[in-house]
Amino acid sequence: MSALASASHLERIERLPGHRVVLAEDAPLRLVSGAELSPITVAYQTYGTLNAEKSNAVLVCHALTGDQFAAGVHPVTGKAGWWSLMVGPGRVLDTDRFFVVCANVLGGCMGTTGPADVNPASGEPWGLDFPVVTVADMVEAQRLLLDRLGIDKLLAVIGGSMGGMQVLEWAAKHPERVRAAIALATASHHTAQNIAFHEIGRQAIMADPDWEGGAYFRSGRKPRRGLAVARMTAHVTYLSEPALHRKFGRKLQDRARLSYGFDADFQVESYLRYQGKSFVDRFDANAYLYITRAMDYFDLAADYGGRLAAAFADSPVRFCVASFTSDWLFPTSEAKRIVQALNAAAADVSFVEIDTDKGHDAFLLAEPELHATLHGFLSAECERLGLATAPLALLDPEEIGQTEDRVT
Template identity: 70%
Template sequence: MPAACQHLPARVRAGKKSLTGHDFNSSYAAMSEPAFPLPGHRIELGVDEKLRLDCGIALGPFPVAYQTYGTLNADKSNAILVCHALTGDQFVAETHPISGKPGWWDLMVGPGKPLDTDRYFVICANVLGGCLGTVGPKDANPATGKPYGLSFPVITIADMVRAQRLLIDHLGIDQLFAVMGGSMGAMQALDWAARYPERVFAAVPIAGAARHSAQNIAFHEVGRQAIMADPDWHGGDYLLHDTRPHRGLAVARMAAHITYLSETALHRKFGRNLQDRDTLTYGFDADFQVESYLRHQGITFVERFDANSYLYITRAMDYFDLAAEFGTVAAAFENTPVRFCLVSFTSDWLFPTPESRAVVHALNAVAANVSFVEIESDKGHDAFLLDEPEFRDVLSGFLNGCAEHKGLKAT
């Protein structure tokens, strides 16, 4: 592990002012590093009635941070809920307040883009268990006043969706025009359509599956073990020890990052090229560019992501299995009025096309309204985040078609 991984300065950036005037700093009291004000909205949910989680615990009140783009129309019929992936967050289409990088779906969300903010009202909330404003394991447990750590309840994809539903209720939106997302976002989109079919006009699960495969659970377990094997993890109580399991989290990220790419993409990008040197060093420095790249991915990740959050969210994905809850995937969508568009990518081996196709077959079995496209790409799972013109056109066309069927006026 490079020395740089061992101790990282907490990068503090002066973010935008909170739009709702909530004091974002208060929930970060438990954090040892300097707090920062995050842009966007934040709301307390589960106030009147606590949120009953799958694990049996009732959670509430709890904060949910979210961001919006565009304008909600008068009859509140133009809202698109974007669900973020494992390591994503609510900063879909703006400079990230911590990393300083462009929003993770800047290519897709904005004026004139497929999720046209001149036409649609785009919402994205930090998931339950996330670490950017929505309640998660690094927040203070009201019972003890100390950070939850592992005393935070284990959450599921369904719990995330239930929390999002509370948010949509709060916003006064009866029916989302669309709910969509890639990877874990696809799981949420499917869960939304299965759980609240009347609240969703269209669902777009991208590079997803109706259940997390054994291989994917295995990869997640490698990541979790890396975090828990880091002595700085302290059984999840690292905040109390004023440490962070940066090394473990970085390794988890490095391993996961490989699964987001494809052999072709890695080879094209790096091949066997050496990093800043002409010959091998006969040592364990990052001789190869691909090593240096992965180390960089690990280092930058720990700056913005909480290790326990990573444990909880990967667990939520592992537990996802629509058939386990509904009997079969088809049963989850019996008589569904939702219009579906599934998208997969040819070189994605983490959520390969057969996973999407299985969902399509289940939807066919209940005669659901479904579109399915497989996009030719050699960029692996990450393709859904990247510039794939065919993908953009498909998304745009599907949304236009839905708008026409719903009678959504072009503003």
């Protein structure tokens, strides 16, 4: 954990490495809710080099608790970026050949405008005065960023979970700007179960007295306990029972027998407590409320008269949809709903289901079959465009192990 972990939000974003750009200065960003934001800041990272034709750009969309630091060393945690197994030389998103862009989402807390930033009208942090943002608003902010970077057309847009929602939104709203769309472990709408889990997390945050109606910046105390509980709940939904059993079973933590009390007797309890505690060092509680809300509101078909296929009518985009057998948060049935709509639109779609016990988080982990599939899918796109292809490099087992320890 670096010194940035203990810094205040405003100190932290000033000291974060990477790019920050101010957008929507002249024309405000009009949100789906009707509210307007102007200007906005977007914090982003790039990996690799944009070619002269600007034809090798890949936009990576991060999930709920991800950020722009997809690869390299994360400046707050000091560990590898959340998708370093996917982004790098010789990887699926080969930074020797592609120009990878990853931006912190609107409403986030790593430098892109969000509820922890200062509201220009009041001079103090937005808190709950920040307007509710949607996945469509996140994509709109990314579009403004690509305009600024002069990238008219993406080779690919890729993401898992909420990142996958952004991918679908990109393909639906801006099909002329996307060649290939890769949506992993995602859905075209948030289900009742998804919303229910998010609501538990939000209630945990809001029940923490330190939350203070979202104005915790005044006291300087963060709703750490509430946010930690939110993270603990969510974390369980990202794993599968077989994975939890494999890792922990009913093993006891640092003791030979039950305490007949409420200490963390079991390893799984100790693990979850650690996950919760370390999360609050890098994430803002209000941002968690806003981003979970954006996911809950996501319902792509609703924007198209309730017919998902209409979102993809006459789409020139090549789609690749992938799900994981043990993912019960975004199960294969949801991926198939997307595929069904794409078939109904006669769109160019590939769909793979990867057999794994690693649950929803599998998209972040070393899944050789996923990587081989995505590599093949992207290579076909490169061949069409006359871009170079290269074989996948072998992943370092040590790095794979570190990722597993970090994520699960």
